[in-house]
Amino acid sequence: MSGKTGSLQPKEAELRAAFWEQVGSFPEGFKIKRCLQCGTCTGTCPVSYAMDLTPRQVIALFRAGRTEEILKSRTVWLCASCYSCTVRCPSDIRVTDTMYALKRIAMAKGIYPGRFPVHTLSRSFVNNVYRYGRNYELGLGVRYFARTGIRRLFSNATLGWSMIRRGRMGLIPRKLKRVNDVQAIIKKANEFGEG
Amino acid sequence: MLQYAYYPGCSLEHTASPYDKSIRAVFKALDIGLREIDDWNCCGATMYMSVKKIVGYAISARNLALAQSMDMQVCAPCSSCYTILRKTNRHIAWDPRERAKINEALSAAGLTYDTLVKVRHPLDILVNDLGVGVIKSKVTRSLRGLRVAPYYGCQIVRPHGYFDDVDEPVSMDKLMSTIGAEVVPYPCKVRCCGGMLMTTKEDVALDLNMKLLQAAADTEADVIATACPLCQMNLEAYQDKINQTYGRKFKVPVVYFSHLLGAALGISSEDMGLDKLLIEPVKLCGLMKGAAV
Numbered sequence: 001m002s003g004k005t006g007s008l009q010p011k012e013a014e015l016r017a018a019f020w021e022q023v024g025s026f027p028e029g030f031k032i033k034r035c036l037q038c039g040t041c042t043g044t045c046p047v048s049y050a051m052d053l054t055p056r057q058v059i060a061l062f063r064a065g066r067t068e069e070i071l072k073s074r075t076v077w078l079c080a081s082c083y084s085c086t087v088r089c090p091s092d093i094r095v096t097d098t099m100y101a102l103k104r105i106a107m108a109k110g111i112y113p114g115r116f117p118v119h120t121l122s123r124s125f126v127n128n129v130y131r132y133g134r135n136y137e138l139g140l141g142v143r144y145f146a147r148t149g150i151r152r153l154f155s156n157a158t159l160g161w162s163m164i165r166r167g168r169m170g171l172i173p174r175k176l177k178r179v180n181d182v183q184a185i186i187k188k189a190n191e192f193g194e195g
Numbered sequence: 196m197l198q199y200a201y202y203p204g205c206s207l208e209h210t211a212s213p214y215d216k217s218i219r220a221v222f223k224a225l226d227i228g229l230r231e232i233d234d235w236n237c238c239g240a241t242m243y244m245s246v247k248k249i250v251g252y253a254i255s256a257r258n259l260a261l262a263q264s265m266d267m268q269v270c271a272p273c274s275s276c277y278t279i280l281r282k283t284n285r286h287i288a289w290d291p292r293e294r295a296k297i298n299e300a301l302s303a304a305g306l307t308y309d310t311l312v313k314v315r316h317p318l319d320i321l322v323n324d325l326g327v328g329v330i331k332s333k334v335t336r337s338l339r340g341l342r343v344a345p346y347y348g349c350q351i352v353r354p355h356g357y358f359d360d361v362d363e364p365v366s367m368d369k370l371m372s373t374i375g376a377e378v379v380p381y382p383c384k385v386r387c388c389g390g391m392l393m394t395t396k397e398d399v400a401l402d403l404n405m406k407l408l409q410a411a412a413d414t415e416a417d418v419i420a421t422a423c424p425l426c427q428m429n430l431e432a433y434q435d436k437i438n439q440t441y442g443r444k445f446k447v448p449v450v451y452f453s454h455l456l457g458a459a460l461g462i463s464s465e466d467m468g469l470d471k472l473l474i475e476p477v478k479l480c481g482l483m484k485g486a487a488v
Contacts, residue, residue, distance in 0.1 A: 025248065027289040046387045050399045078396060081241045082387035083353035087361045096354065103245035118395045125242035129254065133236040135205040144394060152397070159432050163210065166471045170209040177234045181304035182254060189253035189300035 008065055015067040015105065022101035032098055034091040035059045041085035041095050051075045052113075055085055055095055058102070071111040076102040077118035117148050130186055133176030138169050197324055198228035199270035199315065200262040202280070204424075205237050206273055211424030213468030217453035218272050218317055220467045224460045225325060225333060229270060232261050238279040241391065249293070253300035255283040260301055260308040268313040270320060272453075274350035274423035275390075280314040281357065287311065316351055317453070318422060319358040322366045327373040335461035337375035338482055343455065344381040344416035345371060346407065348426040352385060361385070367420060367452050374459035379414040383407050388429045404429050405437045408445045417478040420452040427451060431473050448476035458483050 008016065023029035035056075042054035053061065053073040061070050070076070076099050085095035103119070106112055112119055121144050128136050138160070145153040163169040176182060207215035222229050235258050243251030259280060262269045271277040287294045288311060298307055321330065345367040352361045359366045362385060368378045388407060389400030407430060411419050421427045431449040438445055450472065457467040458479060464470050469480075 027285060046403055047389070047392070047399055050396070078392070078399070080349075080387050080390045080392050082349035082390070084349070084387065086354045087356070094354075100244045100248070104248065107246055119245070121391070121395060122242045122245040125240070126246050129237045129239070129243070134208070135237045135240065137205070137209055141394060159436075162473055163432065166473070168210050168212055168471055174208065176236055178304070181306075182236045182257065184303035185253050185257055185300045186250055188303040189250040189296070190247065192249050192296050192300075 012065055012067055015071070015109065016062075016065070018105045018108065019062065019067060019101070022105055023098060026094065026097050026101070028092070028094050029097065029101070031091060031093045032059065035093060036091055038090060040088050040090060041093075044084040044088045046082060046084065047078050047080055051078050055099075058099075068111060070102060071106045071109070072113050074113045074116050075099075076106065077113065077116060120144065120147060128173075130183060131175075131179075132173045133179040133182045134174060136170070136173035138171065139173060196226060196228055197320070198230065198267055199320065200265045200267040200312075201229040201231045202235055202238075202258055202262070202269050202271045202276060203231065204235075204271065204273040204276035205240075206275075206424035206428075210428050211273070211451075213471045214272055214424060214427070214451045214453065216466070216468035216471075217451055217457050217462075220462045221453045221457045221460060222317075224457070224462060225321075225330065227320070227325060230265065230267070232258060232265070232269075235261065238276040240275050240279060244279075249296060249300075251279075252283050252286055252293070253297050255279055256287070256297050256301060256308050257304065257306060259283060259312050259314075260306040262312045263308060263310055268315050270315055270317055272317050272422070274316075274348055275425065277314060277316050278350040278354075281355070284311045284314065316358065316422070318351065318366045318370070321456075322369055323358060327369055330370070330456070331373050334374055334459045336459055336483065336485070338371075338455060338459055338479070339375045339377075341376045341455075341478055341482060342379050342415060342417045343371050343376045344379050344411040344414060344419045345384060345452070346381065346411075346419050346421050346426060346430075347384050348421065348423045349385065349387050349390075351422055367422065370452065370456060371420065374456060376455060376459075379411075379416045381410060381414055381416065383410045388423075388426045390425050390429075393429050393433060400429060401433065401437055401440055404433060405441050405443070408434065408437065408443075408447055411447050412445060416447070418448045418450050418455070418476050420450055420455055422452050434474065446474060448472065448474045448479070450476055450479065455479070
């Protein structure tokens with residue numbers, strides 16, 4: 001899809017192939033090729049100020065054959081999925097979907113930014129859904145803080161307690177009646193390889 | 196009578212239970228039927244999309260397949276669920292091979308999904324299916340004098356703006372003026388609250404929410420009206436932390452738009468979970484004690 005890989009290092013060639021496969025797996029993904037490097041995505045992104053690579057730079061680095069740097073940056077894990085870039089892009093590029101695609105590549109290849117373990121939250125979420133069929137908010141939060149910074153567990157304890165008191169935080173996960181059905185669907189869908 | 200298959204989503208079971216209660220109460224008062232999809236599961240949210248897309252779509256499609264057998268459109272109040280369910284439909288319509296894969300996965304649970312079921316947000320249903328005229332005729336208590344900042348957040352109008360403008364949505368504004376509330380010119384209508392960043396990168400999310408609260412304070416709003424569980428949670432539950440971090444004294448109540456609608460329809464505070472909020476909407480509660488129209 002991407003054409004020649006020429007003098008690329010094998011790892012970069014592998015990441016590029018994964019990238020093209022991923023952007024081909026959602027509607028209008030290939031419009032990424034139309035990027036003008038205008039920076040509208042970065043300008044409209046509410047969190048670009050906190051990113052180590054801006055969304056525009058992500059596309060530029062991919063073109064420069066430096067995909068691993070993208071995956072080692074915090075950028076894709078900072079994307080809050082607000083879709084501002086997607087609605088503003090003059091080339092109609094699905095920027096948010098591309099960020100998701102990069103997250104999936106990071107997950108599949110195990111390449112993450114240092115000291116920024118956000119991907120573990122996605123992993124715990126997915127495990128939760130498999131076990132219960134629904135998201136168990138309290139368990140997810142506690143587990144994430146316990147893994148990534150126990151101090152935050154305590155700094156958010158008051159807040160958690162006020163939510164529990166008002167019945168807005170379930171203490172026990174609720175399981176679906178037919179959780180087996182959900183698990184069967186997940187197992188089957190997992191057979192379809194990446195994507 | 197209007198009837199919808201109701202998909203509350205995980206947040207509405209717990210953190211956003213006031214949203215769930217108020218939507219059910221308001222729809223009942225307006226004679227709109229809501230039948231909860233039996234044994235619905237998580238939509239996958241933004242998280243599944245980061246791990247394995249096809250699995251995310253397959254579990255999301257289970258809910259749509261269940262709704263298909265009810266022969267009704269889906270009503271999804273959570274912005275994130277709304278977007279994911281819509282995206283699932285779009286994905287299935289886009290590529291027949293993806294549709295086949297999803298159906299193969301669904302068949303493991305004895306389900307098929309072939310007729311795309313339309314997914315609707317309650318704002319869309321209220322304004323475009325029922326219409327503000329009907330709502331107006333059922334108002335028993337005017338909210339005159341209540342200054343409301345309408346906060347739509349991201350995922351109702353973006354990425355596709357199915358029922359409202361992506362930059363300048365007006366459906367909630369219309370509802371609010373219908374019930375006599377005063378809609379303030381809130382400049383952050385569709386600015387992001389950070390969503391899950393409050394868990395993963397708190398300093399950034401606190402900053403985003405501080406700006407949303409500041410803009411509401413600047414317009415002298417009495418309440419912020421939201422339509423999303425994550426927006427409501429971030430703005431309300433983290434307000435103390437924002438005050439501590441930035442040396443502010445915000446005490447802005449953050450309600451769901453359905454609370455204001457419910458108040459105008461004469462529904463009690465308990466019946467719509469208004470008493471479960473962390474910051475009491477003092478002015479609204481005052482109006483609710485007042486005489487009916």
